[in-house]
Amino acid sequence: MGAIYALLAGFYYWVGKITGYQYNEKWGLIHFSVFTIAINIVFLPMHFLGISGMPRRIPDFADGYSSWNSIMTIGSFLTVISIAIFVYVVSST
Numbered sequence: 001m002g003a004i005y006a007l008l009a010g011f012y013y014w015v016g017k018i019t020g021y022q023y024n025e026k027w028g029l030i031h032f033s034v035f036t037i038a039i040n041i042v043f044l045p046m047h048f049l050g051i052s053g054m055p056r057r058i059p060d061f062a063d064g065y066s067s068w069n070s071i072m073t074i075g076s077f078l079t080v081i082s083i084a085i086f087v088y089v090v091s092s093t
Contacts, residue, residue, distance in 0.1 A: 038079040039075070045068040
């Protein structure tokens with residue numbers, strides 16, 4: 001995820017210099033906050049699942065891990081919302 005953060009930081013830094021238009025910093029902060037929370041909700045439970053002994057690269061979750069799958073699904077929806085916020089920031093510059 002460090003590469004994605006670097007791409008977003010590069011965009012936020014260079015968009016004003018390249019286009020001459022500045023983005024709304026409040027919406028940029030909202031995007032960063034929602035994206036950070038969403039990514040942590042998606043990927044943090046994977047560490048707990050690995051510690052619990054769930055094997056990697058399997059297509060379905062065992063019944064004992066289904067609650068973690070639901071939490072990660074909510075995080076992925078939040079990621080989509082953060083991308084929508086980013087598109088709004090880009091379109092408003």
